[in-house]
Amino acid sequence: MAAAGAGAAGTAAAQEQQPVWPSGVTSGNLGSYRDARGESEVTVQVGAGDSGLAFDPTMLWVDTGTTITFEWTGNGGDHNVQTVEGGGPASLDSGDPVGEEGYTYEYEVTEEDAGITHYHCVPHTAVGMHGGLAVGGDIETESTGGGNTGWPENIAHVGVPLHAHWVGIAAILGIALTFVFTFYLLKYGESAHTGHGGAQ
Ligand SMILES: [Cu+2]
Known part of the structure; x- marks a missing residue:
């Protein structure tokens, strides 16, 4: 019981409000989260993590008008960025998978993207290369610890x-x-x- 008490205290201390992500997003590799509201430019690494099969931040919250630059690390093989079928309002699509380090795909977030979008890397969708993009202020949130x-x-x-x-x-x-x-x-x-x- 002492261990359970200590764990609960630690979770409470690290608590923050996070968007309620679909399970396909929260089960994605790496699982990092960044609240980038108020920032006009944000970078998401494509090919992050030890295996190069993740997006970092995996879950990102931005305002409309933000420019997101997806930047390829060169690790993990060929990747792309694409909204999963029926995955949300933002139509992310970087095209065919590429592996080149330094390759970028820019996406300007508009009001039409408001809400939560679930995207993935098509060649690595089965091995958990998934990400989430929350846009705007009308987002349902929940209290979390370090992760969901x-x-x-x-x-x-x-x-x-x-x-x-x-x-x-x-x-x-x-x-x-x-x-x-x-x-x-x-x-x-x-x-x-x-x-x-x-x-x-
Ligand atoms: Cu990939």
């Missing part, structure tokens, strides 16, 4: 060892009882037989 999965992870880490602990004790008790019963059955059976045989 902070709370469930903390709860799971406290609950799983406790559960495994009791399963282990039950198994040991079961094995011990089997030995005890076997020992007495053998001992009783043997002495009874011996006693019977000796009396004849």
